Amino acid sequence: MSMRIAILAPFKRLLAAAGLLALALPLANMAWSEEAMIWAEKSSGTSTSLAYRSISLSNGPLFMVTCFNGMSIVVLDVHKEIDGVKPGQPILIEISSAKAQSPVEGEVTRNEATGKTFGEATDIDIKSVLEVLRDPGPVTIKMGETTVTMSDQGREEAVSKFSHNCEVE
DSSP states (O other), rough: OOHHHHHHHHHHHHHHHHHHHHHHHHHHHHHHHHHHHEEEEEEETTTTEEEEEEETSSSOSEEEEEEEGGGGGGEEOOOOTTTTTOOTTTEEEEEOOOSEEEEEEEEEEOOTTTOOOEEEEEEEOOHHHHHHHSSSSSSEEEEEEEEEEOOOOOOHHHHHHHHHHHHHH
């Protein structure tokens, strides 16, 4: 009988380890997906930008607002493929949180290098966009049938730096 217990003990440990691994993998994957995108602020000269982008610098930002202080203009780019709308056509870029909304009039643009479409708006009202971005919780962007949700992890600090450096009213 003790021989049987001795043989089963390693098998039980293996099953327990497999069970823990099965529980840990989805959590690790969830944590990775949250860390895969970050909020970042970058200032240089007379411009400052706020971006939601992948950690990998080889990919461009999903969302970017650039404040050109010298020209008193703010530009918004949302790099997400837009289905059913051709380049040059107007599009409403709806930025929303749980408590605030900022509809931005823009147009569909094509990235000549990749052939993909994205939303772009020039000379936007940065105050209403910042109101949405300051609201805790996820932010959703909708352009036609295309929707994307952005995490709030790290957003507060990046928005604060951007607000401090953007002089466009």
